[in-house]
Amino acid sequence: MSDQSYFSEVIQYINKLQADYYKTPLDQLNELGLLGRIKLYDWHLEFIGLGLILTIILLFQIGAYLNQSKVSKILKSLTPLLDENFHQVGISDEKLFIKDSIQSFTSYATGRINISNLKINFKLAPRQNLIQYLLESIIGIFFPDWIEIPSDSIEIIIKPLNKIQPFIFAIVNKEGMNKFRDDNYFLSLTKISETIFSNNYVFMSESNELNENLINKDLIKILSDNSTDKILKYLAITDLPSNKPIKESDFTNDNNQLILKLNLLTDSKSLSIINSLVDQLIKLSDQLIKFQLKLDQQKKINNVRSNELIKLQKIIQDLKDEELKEQKLEIEKQIKKNSKLSPDELDKLEKRQKEKKERRQRNKLTKREVKVEVYEISKDLVKADEDEDAEFDKVDVTWTVDTALDPFVVTLVVPLGITTKVEPLDVKVEAPETGDEAGDPDEDGATVEVT
Numbered sequence: 001m002s003d004q005s006y007f008s009e010v011i012q013y014i015n016k017l018q019a020d021y022y023k024t025p026l027d028q029l030n031e032l033g034l035l036g037r038i039k040l041y042d043w044h045l046e047f048i049g050l051g052l053i054l055t056i057i058l059l060f061q062i063g064a065y066l067n068q069s070k071v072s073k074i075l076k077s078l079t080p081l082l083d084e085n086f087h088q089v090g091i092s093d094e095k096l097f098i099k100d101s102i103q104s105f106t107s108y109a110t111g112r113i114n115i116s117n118l119k120i121n122f123k124l125a126p127r128q129n130l131i132q133y134l135l136e137s138i139i140g141i142f143f144p145d146w147i148e149i150p151s152d153s154i155e156i157i158i159k160p161l162n163k164i165q166p167f168i169f170a171i172v173n174k175e176g177m178n179k180f181r182d183d184n185y186f187l188s189l190t191k192i193s194e195t196i197f198s199n200n201y202v203f204m205s206e207s208n209e210l211n212e213n214l215i216n217k218d219l220i221k222i223l224s225d226n227s228t229d230k231i232l233k234y235l236a237i238t239d240l241p242s243n244k245p246i247k248e249s250d251f252t253n254d255n256n257q258l259i260l261k262l263n264l265l266t267d268s269k270s271l272s273i274i275n276s277l278v279d280q281l282i283k284l285s286d287q288l289i290k291f292q293l294k295l296d297q298q299k300k301i302n303n304v305r306s307n308e309l310i311k312l313q314k315i316i317q318d319l320k321d322e323e324l325k326e327q328k329l330e331i332e333k334q335i336k337k338n339s340k341l342s343p344d345e346l347d348k349l350e351k352r353q354k355e356k357k358e359r360r361q362r363n364k365l366t367k368r369e370v371k372v373e374v375y376e377i378s379k380d381l382v383k384a385d386e387d388e389d390a391e392f393d394k395v396d397v398t399w400t401v402d403t404a405l406d407p408f409v410v411t412l413v414v415p416l417g418i419t420t421k422v423e424p425l426d427v428k429v430e431a432p433e434t435g436d437e438a439g440d441p442d443e444d445g446a447t448v449e450v451t
């Protein structure tokens with residue numbers, strides 16, 4: 001069956017539903033009354049529509065609820081560990097997390113020796129939007145480079161309280177390691193090396209000395225557990241950002257952080273692993289305070305930063321140069337365009353520019369002083385006991401009119417505190433400007449605006 005005949009069949013079916021109603025003559029419909037007409041009308045389509053809308057709303061709510069319940073579950077499982085370590089757990093006393101959107105949540109802890117703060121960022125799949133969820137899942141399977149299969153992840157970031165030495169060190173899951181390296185500028189600066197304790201992970205670090213010293217028995221035990229492989233994406237310590245620096249302060253500021261990037265799974269085994277990993281991250285931040293690289297190693301690492309900074313400065317300078325060049329080119333293009341004009345056109349252009357100039361000059365000259373008589377002085381605003389001179393019913397004032405403006409504005413000086421009405425123009429006294437000596441009406445003025 002062709003699309004078109006299918007479509008017309010649907011239309012026919014819909015019309016048949018309403019056939020009884022539309023066949024009934026108008027006067028008969030009128031006789032039926034409202035209730036009768038409601039009974040006669042076929043409501044099938046409306047109910048189907050309403051049902052669809054309700055289903056969409058319900059699915060949206062269920063998806064949103066599922067996302068939030070995952071966040072709650074993780075935070076509930078982490079709370080004992082965080083409470084033990086931090087004075088404040090959660091955004092405030094009442095709120096454990098902030099819902100930034102249906103797919104994005106944030107939590108926070110602070111108040112512990114050696115740590116400035118700990119932040120947890122949740123990124124969840126678009127469960128509220130079933131169509132997007134399904135589409136991304138399917139496209140993601142076939143074109144993993146285009147679209148990521150929707151998944152849930154958490155990022156736990158510790159900002160140390162004290163200044164620590166700059167370096168980059170990471171333990172990275174082999175699955176997805178290339179993507180992590182592409183996504184994170186700081187990882188792209190490191191050297192990859194195999195770990196001795198597991199086939200599932202590699203080191204990405206700036207020095208073997210880091211690999212040897214920043215790993216302890218407890219961490220190795222957690223990493224050796226096969227289930228950790230499904231959770232840990234990477235654990236990293238870095239002084240440089242994830243996004244490629246675009247300003248010099250990205251290198252000079254104190255940006256050290258410890259990052260734990262995890263898949264968000266909420267079965268009890270996974271929750272226990274997540275807890276152990278966060279515990280290790282907190283302990284690592286203590287360890288870092290005492291940690292010191294050998295001098296030559298640290299010098300090498302510092303050099304990498306100086307070189308990156310020089311590269312960035314060069315890029316910034318190149319961009320500036322390019323912009324200047326473009327501006328110059330634009331001007332040259334304009335000149336060329338003008339020179340391409342025929343003598344006739346050039347003449348016209350010159351004439352137009354001359355006219356413009358003259359018009360501007362004329363405008364300047366049209367400002368002139370006009371003498372007007374102001375009538376109907378309202379005395380309401382005049383403080384009579386202070387100002388006897390204000391008791392007049394006719395004043396001469398001089399004002400400047402800029403006829404080039406439309407509607408034009410005049411500024412006129414009248415004794416303080418007087419509302420005026422000028423025929424044929426309506427004049428309104430705006431906020432009177434008080435002079436140096438309030439109460440001296442001869443010197444004080446008011447701004448008058450013609451509307």
Ligand SMILES: *[C@@H]1O[C@H](CO)[C@@H](O)[C@H](O)[C@H]1NC(C)=O
Nearest residue numbers: 199200224225226227228229
């Ligand atoms: C982990 O997996 C490896 C191979 O995949 C297996 O040999 C080992 O027994 C597993 N270990 C545990 C503790 O399940």
Ligand SMILES: *[C@@H]1O[C@H](CO)[C@@H](O)[C@H](O)[C@H]1NC(C)=O
Nearest residue numbers: 113114285286287288289290
């Ligand atoms: C803070 O770091 C120091 C130095 O590593 C360590 O001795 C101390 O135990 C740490 N504090 C806490 C509360 O762990």
